Amino acid sequence: MAGRTLATETLTTDEMGSVERAAKLLLSGQLVAFPTDTVYGVGAPVFDAASVAAIYVAKERPPEKAIPVLIADAADLPRIATAVPESARVLIARFWPGALTLVLPKRPDVPEIVSSDATVAVRIPDLDVTRALLRLTGPLAATSANRSGRPSPVTAADVMAQLGGRIAAVLDGGVCPGGVPSTVVDCVASPPRVLREGGIRVAVLQDTLPQHLNLFHPQTHTESPGPSLTMPPLSHWDCRRPHWGQRYAAWPNTLELI
Numbered sequence: 316m317a318g319r320t321l322a323t324e325t326l327t328t329d330e331m332g333s334v335e336r337a338a339k340l341l342l343s344g345q346l347v348a349f350p351t352d353t354v355y356g357v358g359a360p361v362f363d364a365a366s367v368a369a370i371y372v373a374k375e376r377p378p379e380k381a382i383p384v385l386i387a388d389a390a391d392l393p394r395i396a397t398a399v400p401e402s403a404r405v406l407i408a409r410f411w412p413g414a415l416t417l418v419l420p421k422r423p424d425v426p427e428i429v430s431s432d433a434t435v436a437v438r439i440p441d442l443d444v445t446r447a448l449l450r451l452t453g454p455l456a457a458t459s460a461n462r463s464g465r466p467s468p469v470t471a472a473d474v475m476a477q478l479g480g481r482i483a484a485v486l487d488g489g490v491c492p493g494g495v496p497s498t499v500v501d502c503v504a505s506p507p508r509v510l511r512e513g514g515i516r517v518a519v520l521q522d523t524l525p526q527h528l529n530l531f532h533p534q535t536h537t538e539s540p541g542p543s544l545t546m547p548p549l550s551h552w553d554c555r556r557p558h559w560g561q562r563y564a565a566w567p568n569t570l571e572l573i
Contacts, residue, residue, distance in 0.1 A: 324484040325471065328444050337486045338451035341366075346373055346481075348460035348474045349448055350488030351385070352441040353414050353496050353514055354467040355474050356573040357482060358385065358457030361395070364426040367456045371428075373481040376463040382429050382456045383416055383436035383572050387449035395437055395454055397422050402524060403502035409523050412441035414493055414514025416572060418501040429456045434503055436572065444488050459496065459573050460485070467573070469494045496572055504529065511572070 324340075326333040328350070337347045341359065344366045348357040357373065359366035361384050371378055384395050389407060392399060396419035399407070403417050421435035429435065440446065449455060459467040460474045460482075468474045471487035478485075498513040500520065508529040509517055521528050 320480040321483060323475065323479045323482055325475070326484055326486045328486060328488040333486060334444060334448050335451065337484060338448055340483050341448075341452050341455070344369075345483035346370060347484045347486060348468075348471075348478060348482055349445060349486040350442060350471075350491050351445045351457075351493075351573050352412070352491065353493040353573050354469055354491050355460040355471070355485075356385070356455075356457040357460040357474075357478065358455035360452055361425065361429055361454045361456045364428050367426060367428050370456065370458060373478060374458070374461065374463050376458070379431075380463075381431065381436065382458050383438065384425075384429065384454050385445070385449060385457045385573075386437060386439055386454045387446045388439065391449075391454055392419075392437065395422060395425060395435055396420055400502045400505075402505075402507045402526070405524055406500065406502070406507075406520070410515060410520075412439040412446070414438075414441070414495070414497040415520075416497045416499045418499065418503055418510070420503060434501075436499065438497055440573075442488070442492070444486070448486070457573060467496060499572060500528070 326336055337349060340347050344363060346357055346359060346369055348355050357370060359370055398420045403419060406415060406417060416436045416438040418434050418436050421430055421433055425435055460478055461467050462477045465477060469491045471485045474485045493514050496513045498515040499510040501508040501510055506526045506529055
């Protein structure tokens with residue numbers, strides 16, 4: 316889609332039928348950007364591999380970077396994950412819907428283009444319009460609606476500035492309430508491992524779980540328990556490789572997991 320210009324349609328969430336129109340476009344194989352509780356995302360139905368591939372083209376996203384999945388309700392989780400470890404159950408009960416992405420064992424029918432290994436990243440966004448859209452489309456593979464490596468958009472205008480002409484439509488829901496991407500926790504690891512600190516602080520997560528959380532240190536590729544995350548990971552679920560030693564607060568808008 317980056318090779319040709321589309322007439323990107325703007326749909327406003329307060330207009331009747333706008334969410335239904337966005338869902339229809341998505342189900343027809345076209346890319347649509349939409350607001351979430353964190354930042355704007357661009358998505359495609361998770362089992363439509365061709366449409367998911369189009370996300371990489373529109374964003375100029377490196378192909379080795381996985382795309383997380385958004386679901387409307389916890390009841391949708393068995394469609395994406397084969398198991399939910401106890402640590403994930405505790406975090407889901409406390410933080411979903413919300414700005415917490417969990418890495419879980421992937422169902423084998425989830426396309427490889429979504430995630431090429433045995434895991435998948437999933438969350439439920441805490442925004443009514445996003446969940447309404449997801450109930451119409453089913454689970455969406457979705458990443459931040461920016462060109463790869465550029466700031467994550469928090470308004471529809473931000474999306475248009477980066478992806479206008481590359482996607483079919485943007486659903487304008489105003490300014491995203493969070494403005495910071497989600498925290499990512501690998502619940503396949505034991506104990507759970509924080510891959511990125513975002514909208515939910517590590518200290519709050521640690522207070523919720525009975526066991527210590529491990530924090531990934533990219534310089535040594537080792538893990539250690541600790542009260543705070545001071546640098547980003549280098550992993551399958553990271554979208555880019557920031558300068559080591561940068562604190563999270565210095566680069567929240569460069570991430571592409573919403």
